[in-house]
Amino acid sequence: MTRENPIWTFIKYLSLLIAALGILFPPYVIVTNAFKTPEEFVNKSTMSLPDSFLNFSNFGDAFVEADMGRAFGNTLIILGVTLVLNVLLGSAFCYAVSRFKFKLQGPLVGLFLFATIIPQITTQVVNYKTIQGLGLTNHLMGPTLLYVGADILQIYIYLQFIRNIPYDLDEAAMMEGASLFKIFYSIILPLLGPATATIVILKTISIYNDMYTPFLYMSKPDKVVVSTALMRFFGVNSGDWQMVSSAILIIMIPTAIMYLILQKYIFAGVTSGAVK
Amino acid sequence: MLSRLPFGTQKKIIIISFVALPLLLLLTFSYYPALELVRLSFTNWDGMSPDKDWVGFKNYHEVFSNSEIFGVFKHNVAYFVVGIVQNIAAIYFAVVLNGKLKGKYFFRLLLFLPYILNGVAVAYAFGYVFDTTNGSLNFVLGKAGLGSETSWLGTEKFVNYTLASIGFWRFMGFNMVIYLAALQSIPGDLYEAASIDGANKWQQFRFITLPNIYKIVELNLFLTVTGALEVFDLPFVLTNGGPAGASETFVMKILETAFQFNNYGLASAMSVVLLIGVVIVISIQRFFLSRKGD
Numbered sequence: 001m002t003r004e005n006p007i008w009t010f011i012k013y014l015s016l017l018i019a020a021l022g023i024l025f026p027p028y029v030i031v032t033n034a035f036k037t038p039e040e041f042v043n044k045s046t047m048s049l050p051d052s053f054l055n056f057s058n059f060g061d062a063f064v065e066a067d068m069g070r071a072f073g074n075t076l077i078i079l080g081v082t083l084v085l086n087v088l089l090g091s092a093f094c095y096a097v098s099r100f101k102f103k104l105q106g107p108l109v110g111l112f113l114f115a116t117i118i119p120q121i122t123t124q125v126v127n128y129k130t131i132q133g134l135g136l137t138n139h140l141m142g143p144t145l146l147y148v149g150a151d152i153l154q155i156y157i158y159l160q161f162i163r164n165i166p167y168d169l170d171e172a173a174m175m176e177g178a179s180l181f182k183i184f185y186s187i188i189l190p191l192l193g194p195a196t197a198t199i200v201i202l203k204t205i206s207i208y209n210d211m212y213t214p215f216l217y218m219s220k221p222d223k224v225v226v227s228t229a230l231m232r233f234f235g236v237n238s239g240d241w242q243m244v245s246s247a248i249l250i251i252m253i254p255t256a257i258m259y260l261i262l263q264k265y266i267f268a269g270v271t272s273g274a275v276k
Numbered sequence: 277m278l279s280r281l282p283f284g285t286q287k288k289i290i291i292i293s294f295v296a297l298p299l300l301l302l303l304t305f306s307y308y309p310a311l312e313l314v315r316l317s318f319t320n321w322d323g324m325s326p327d328k329d330w331v332g333f334k335n336y337h338e339v340f341s342n343s344e345i346f347g348v349f350k351h352n353v354a355y356f357v358v359g360i361v362q363n364i365a366a367i368y369f370a371v372v373l374n375g376k377l378k379g380k381y382f383f384r385l386l387l388f389l390p391y392i393l394n395g396v397a398v399a400y401a402f403g404y405v406f407d408t409t410n411g412s413l414n415f416v417l418g419k420a421g422l423g424s425e426t427s428w429l430g431t432e433k434f435v436n437y438t439l440a441s442i443g444f445w446r447f448m449g450f451n452m453v454i455y456l457a458a459l460q461s462i463p464g465d466l467y468e469a470a471s472i473d474g475a476n477k478w479q480q481f482r483f484i485t486l487p488n489i490y491k492i493v494e495l496n497l498f499l500t501v502t503g504a505l506e507v508f509d510l511p512f513v514l515t516n517g518g519p520a521g522a523s524e525t526f527v528m529k530i531l532e533t534a535f536q537f538n539n540y541g542l543a544s545a546m547s548v549v550l551l552i553g554v555v556i557v558i559s560i561q562r563f564f565l566s567r568k569g570d
């Protein structure tokens with residue numbers, strides 16, 4: 001092996017350092033200010049460290065002020081219902097499409113693929129009327145209904161997994177007298193575990209971070225979710241920043257922790273969708 | 277009970293019952309609204325009244341002739357420009373992290389981090405960073421003697437670039453991870469053969485790396501263009517389209533037209549124009565991709 005050019009090595013590490021500082025700059029500012037008292041905030045510079053990282057009073061205020069208890073509760077309900085239904089519907093769909101031969105098999109998957117070119121953001125004008133017609137505006141099940149449908153990424157991930165499960169397993173179970181339903185939920189579904197984990201994690205992140213849907217479909221204050229909780233604060237340039245900073249932290253931390261623990265699944269999901 | 281039915285019958289039941297619901301959801305919330313949009317775009321529907329009058333191409337004429345509507349696309353240009361720079365940076369960092377490097381997993385973890393954080397929380401965090409009087413960016417710039425009075429979100433000339441730079445912060449790592457996956461799928465012996473033949477690092481990048489990740493570059497560029505056309509949350513949360521409408525985007529305009537001014541006909545026509553724009557981008561991409569494949 002030839003040795004690397006030292007100038008290139010230097011540029012490499014310098015650019016990474018700059019990128020790392022750029023990434024960490026906003027979170028650093030938020031973390032330091034979230035722990036400051038109002039007096040510290042006025043008297044000290046914005047980049048300085050707080051006197052104590054144990055001053056949690058801002059967090060308490062933010063939690064009450066932004067109605068975070070309710071926001072997290074609502075988000076959890078939406079997540080719970082969506083994930084259970086989405087996994088069941090998505091995996092069942094892929095089981096039916098990949099295990100049996102029938103006409104329209106190809107066009108069916110194609111229909112899901114083609115749907116991705118319709119920007120979801122433009123169809124809301126009509127979807128709003130549909131959800132309203134079902135009586136689901138200002139109802140947690142409104143956004144849930146929009147989230148629950150299978151997307152093409154999920155279908156790709158499941159199809160790939162199901163094809164790798166040997167058909168011998170199905171046949172053996174059939175010999176034993178199991179029905180096809182039973183084969184699906186007691187053999188296929190459990191074996192899809194890792195794929196389901198990836199899908200659940202990606203779906204959780206995208207629902208937790210989605211502001212557009214809950215904002216549009218649930219404008220009543222008691223239907224606040226995590227994404228919309230912050231928006232009741234202000235008028236961006238007003239407000240006390242210590243409290244807002246701690247509210248921002250409360251909202252960022254759950255996905256950040258999830259990311260650190262489950263990064264393997266997240267990277268797998270993101271790349272398997274794209275490199276297809 | 278079910279197991280007593282012949283497998284042929286079971287198969288039919290499974291196919292119908294397992295496919296029906298996902299298909300129904302897809303048709304109801306993707307295909308029906310797309311078609312309905314087209315129909316509504318030729319009417320003057322106000323969103324409530326039972327009657328819709330057919331108005332022909334009047335709404336489309338309005339979209340293209342009213343500079344307050346179509347002119348808004350100018351604001352989306354900033355997101356496109358920054359998006360291109362973002363892709364170049366993403367390729368650069370992907371190449372760096374794909375080589376010999378200490379702490380490459382740490383850097384990948386760090387650069388991807390912004391992507392999974394809540395968008396509204398990120399927007400507000402940047403609202404603080406960019407704040408004119410209390411903001412940490414102006415504070416740092418002031419310390420460096422570069423002027424500390426810039427109103428990053430209040431200046432018409434570059435408010436869209438300020439907002440787009442937040443997009444850069446959020447999505448560069450995402451693009452990078454996709455590029456990285458593509459780089460890792462290039463067989464290593466290609467590089468070995470090239471270096472035996474005396475190709476330097478740049479030549480290897482130019483003639484091995486780039487052609488091999490070409491499809492992924494296209495994919496990312498496509499995401500960049502459609503993302504730029506569909507920008508909504510950053511300006512909505514941070515500037516609400518201000519100052520003086522300078523950061524309003526096309527999607528914000530659609531929602532305003534539909535839900536504030538109750539002009540569903542016009543809003544539908546605008547949505548159709550956006551939809552067609554996206555389809556054109558995809559078609560162009562497919563065209564180049566298939567030619568490249570020959």
